[in-house]
Structures are given as C-alpha cells and as structure tokens.
Amino acid sequence: MKVKVLRARVRGSKSFQPVRSRSRNHFEEEDSIEQDREVLRQRLRMGKRLRNEPLTESEELELVSSSVAENRRRAGPIGSQDESFALQDPNHAFLECCMDRQLPDACLAKCNFRTYTKESLSAMYFKQDPCPLEAMKEMQFCAAQGRDHSECCARNGVTTTLAGMKCLTFCDQRLGEFTTSKPTQLDMSYVPCFDRFENMKACFWHDLTRFYKKK
Incomplete structure (x- = not known):
C-alpha cells in the first residue's frame, strides 16, 4: 500500500x-x-x-527510461553542470527510473540509496529475497542514471578485489553497455565486486548530489 501511495506522489511531483x-x-x-x-x-x-x-543516444535513452533522459537533458555530461543547476532528489531519480523499467514492487523498495546495499544484493543473489537477481542490471542502470562512472570507481578502489577490472562492469552503465555488454547472468567471479559496492554507489550518489539543492 505504501509503495502505491509513493508511486502516486512521485508521478504527481513530476508536473509540479x-x-x-x-x-x-x-x-x-x-x-x-x-x-x-x-x-x-x-x-x-x-x-x-x-x-x-x-x-x-538520447532517443534510445528516452525509450529505456524517460526520467533518466529528462535528467540527462537538464544536467548534461558528467562535470558539465554549472553551479546554478539543481537536480531532483537522488532517491527520487533512482525510483523514477526503476518505475520506468517496470520493476516489481519487491524491487522498487530497493530503489533508494539507503536500501540498495551489499546485503540486499547478497540476499537477491542467494534467492533469499523476492526481488529477482535479474533486476539488478536494471537497478544498477538506474542508480548510475545510465552514465559511465569508471574513473570515479577506479579512484575509489573498486578494481582492488580478486575480480579486478571486471568490477568496472557495474560502473559503466552507458546505454550501449547496458543493452549489449553486461553479463546476462552473474557468475561467482563477480562476487568479490560486492565488497566494493558502497564505493561504487558513492560515485553514483556524488554525481547526483553535487548540484542538488533542497528547495
């Protein structure tokens, strides 16, 4: 019930x-x-x-997620925003994209930077959560807003696990990478990347919040 109410609020806020x-x-x-x-x-x-x-790219992005496409038009490339630019609440942007991708309610609850954690992904991986593991690709795309955060991830030590450079797969969420190059099923070789999940997420959060100003 709470999710349904939240959906209505989120959708309604787009026009206000x-x-x-x-x-x-x-x-x-x-x-x-x-x-x-x-x-x-x-x-x-x-x-x-x-x-x-x-x-x-912008037309294809519009088909994948209209909310991400709108944010991209407003924000421009990473690092190009001026100081007067004000983006929406990062958690709102994350949830909007997940709704665009029509994820089930069990996954929508995780489309928030506070609840999208290593522990929640581990539960999905071991099928201890109603949100299917296949949804992780969609959620990662939405958290990253379809951008390439590889440089930030490398600075944050994401590649310093046994999986090495493979972990950057989760950081580069550009549309072409999202649709063609991502593994369709995560195997055990990607598990070490979860140890740097918060480091990845910090890059996504930082990019969304740099120019976010509360009204």
Whole structure:
C-alpha cells in the first residue's frame, strides 16, 4: 500500500515545479510548448523506427527510461553542470527510473540509496529475497542514471578485489553497455565486486548530489 501511495506522489511531483517569479499564464505557455516538443520528438522516433533508421543516444535513452533522459537533458555530461543547476532528489531519480523499467514492487523498495546495499544484493543473489537477481542490471542502470562512472570507481578502489577490472562492469552503465555488454547472468567471479559496492554507489550518489539543492 505504501509503495502505491509513493508511486502516486512521485508521478504527481513530476508536473509540479514552482517558480516564484513567474505568472500562471507563463507556466501554461511553457507547459504547452514542452508538450508540443514532446509530441514532435515522439513522431521523430516513430518515423525513424518505421524506416529502420538508427536512433540517437538520447532517443534510445528516452525509450529505456524517460526520467533518466529528462535528467540527462537538464544536467548534461558528467562535470558539465554549472553551479546554478539543481537536480531532483537522488532517491527520487533512482525510483523514477526503476518505475520506468517496470520493476516489481519487491524491487522498487530497493530503489533508494539507503536500501540498495551489499546485503540486499547478497540476499537477491542467494534467492533469499523476492526481488529477482535479474533486476539488478536494471537497478544498477538506474542508480548510475545510465552514465559511465569508471574513473570515479577506479579512484575509489573498486578494481582492488580478486575480480579486478571486471568490477568496472557495474560502473559503466552507458546505454550501449547496458543493452549489449553486461553479463546476462552473474557468475561467482563477480562476487568479490560486492565488497566494493558502497564505493561504487558513492560515485553514483556524488554525481547526483553535487548540484542538488533542497528547495
């Protein structure tokens, strides 16, 4: 029940972005313009798919997770944001993406940086949790917001386990890597990477919070 309520709150909050200095008419004009742009983007993507033309990275990302695509448009590449940029709550961004990926309720409860832990993943790995292990790939993509955090992970010692460089697999969550190169089933050789899970997560959290300002 709590998850359903949270879903409604999360979805509802996407359309509520108060700006004190702007009039109501200005809001309505902006909403109308953005809606028109979204219709045009959807038509462009559909036309390309019908003609079997390759989609751009941003168009493909929109199909995978509209919330991540929106955050990417607002934030730009890693490290490119200016100091005035204010991103949404990182946990909100994480959950929105998981909902875009239509993960089951048992997994949605873990789409939060406080509950997405080594212990919860271990329970999934050993099938002691109702959230299936297959969902980890989706959750990792959402936590990283589809970005490549390999440099940060290397600085944080993620490669200093028996698995070595293989652990960077969990740090590079770019769309192409997410859809083609990630292992479809985790084997025992990846288990040592869990020892550096908090180090990985710190990179994801830091990128989302650097320019986050509470209203």
